[in-house]
Amino acid sequence: MKAVITGETDELIGINLRDNGGAEHIIDIRKSDGQITAHNQDGYPDKAAERTHSEGEHVGHARKYAQYYIAQETDYDTIPWDLNxxxxxxxxxxxxxxxxxxxxxxxxxxxxxxxxxxxxxxxxxxxxxxxxxxxxxxxxxxxxxxxxxxxxxxxxxxxxxxxxxxxxxxxxxxxxxxxxxxxxxxxxxxxxxxxxxxxxxxxxxxxxxxxxxxxxxxxxxxxxxxxxxxxxxxxxxxxxxxxxxxxxxxFDLYPPYHDFQADIPGYSHEFRPDLPITWAELRGMTDPTQSGSLYDQIKSTLFSR
Incomplete structure (x- = not known):
């Protein structure tokens, strides 16, 4: 993403950006609450129903990035709370x-x-x-x-x-x-x-x-x-x-980031809760030569009071 602020009024601020698909977007955002009041782009169908999933995601990325970019470059709080x-x-x-x-x-x-x-x-x-x-x-x-x-x-x-x-x-x-x-x-x-x-x-x-x-x-x-x-x-x-x-x-645009077993270069599952025993003790309880899963070997320790 590349963006530049193009101007502002008392209520609005304008931004021009190019998304990851190469399309140009011209967006107006309200300073007070981050609402997008105008959005024109030259790379995808104007009607959302006519866009592919990937095209729709590129449009969504541009809108969210515009809110983020303005918040980073100015004092206006334009990022929705649930994406902050x-x-x-x-x-x-x-x-x-x-x-x-x-x-x-x-x-x-x-x-x-x-x-x-x-x-x-x-x-x-x-x-x-x-x-x-x-x-x-x-x-x-x-x-x-x-x-x-x-x-x-x-x-x-x-x-x-x-x-x-x-x-x-x-x-x-x-x-x-x-x-x-x-x-x-x-x-x-x-x-x-x-x-x-x-x-x-x-x-x-x-x-x-x-x-x-x-x-x-x-x-x-x-x-x-x-x-x-x-x-x-x-x-x-x-x-x-x-x-x-x-x-x-x-969507083909995304790997399965939600899947903790997914093979995505640079990404890993890193949930390591604070356990009632040390990781060294936990490793000592497991034996790869035993029948049954590792879960079966350790569950009585992890899930008992």
Whole structure:
């Protein structure tokens, strides 16, 4: 991507950029909220329905990059909150500073909701775990298709001030998902929103690390969705924001970044939770000559209280 600011009025700022496909875009953005008020380009059909997936993504990249570029070059806050990698990085730092009691205070219900999916799994010691919110009756498909959301709000010092209730995202028809929210949230944009699938993590610190890794993947998504290669520390594999997973699965423009087993040069799966034993001890428990998977060899240690 290459861009240049071409001018501004009291309300708008103009930008000219060339996307990764070589097409030129002329975009006007409102300074106050980052909304795009005009967009002309010379490389793709004007009607979105007539564009290929890749052409549509190039147009989307140009719009998001324009918002990002203006925010970088001026004092205007033009990046949507849900694509703001800097905010997500601040939330990651706040997460990493939490004590065990703080993790339980802010994310205890989310941990319980996640673990409730393993109540019938004899290999996961869920203890007295209950399900804070029952899954919606209109949900179709298996429990494994559910995702959970929780918004995070920082205070002026960069610490976590509050969180929203839990959002349950599920299928109501083939290809049609919706989200039901429980609880209240502050009347302002969050600084980040977690977007996770249930995981058999019992220890609060390990669960916190799981949430932190989701945000790390979301930061990767922020860069990819504006046509940029992420910085090295964010070239990671795994689920970020679910809304981009379908693109990674189905669009030729993208490798499957959501797949932690994918072979993408320069990218790796780096989720390493804080475990109740050391990595040296964990390696000592495994024996590649034994029958059964490595998971079978270590699950009693990782998933027991």
């Amino acid at each position: 990698a800097d905010r997500f990085a601040d939330v990651r730092q706040a997460l990493q500073a939490l004590s065990t009691d703080d993790i339980d205070h802010f994310f205890g219900d989310l941990l319980e909701q996640s673990l409730s999916h393993y109540r019938d799994d004899p290999d996961v010691d869920v203890g007295e775990t209950t399900r804070p919110h029952e899954l919606p009756a209109e949900m179709i498909g298996s429990d494994n298709a559910v995702r959970y959301k929780q918004e995070i709000y920082l205070d002026d010092t960069g610490a976590i001030e509050s969180v929203s209730g839990i959002g349950i995202e599920y299928y109501v028809a083939r290809g049609d998902r919706t989200t039901t929210w429980h609880g209240d949230s502050p009347d302002r944009d969050p600084d980040a929103s977690l977007d996770v699938v249930p995981a058999p993590l019992i220890d609060p610190v390990s669960f916190r690390d799981y949430l932190d890794y989701n945000l790390r993947c979301q930061i990767r998504d922020c860069y990819l969705m504006r046509g940029m290669e992420p910085p090295e520390q964010y070239r990671v594999l795994g689920h970020g924001q679910y809304r981009f997973t379908g693109k990674y699965e189905n």
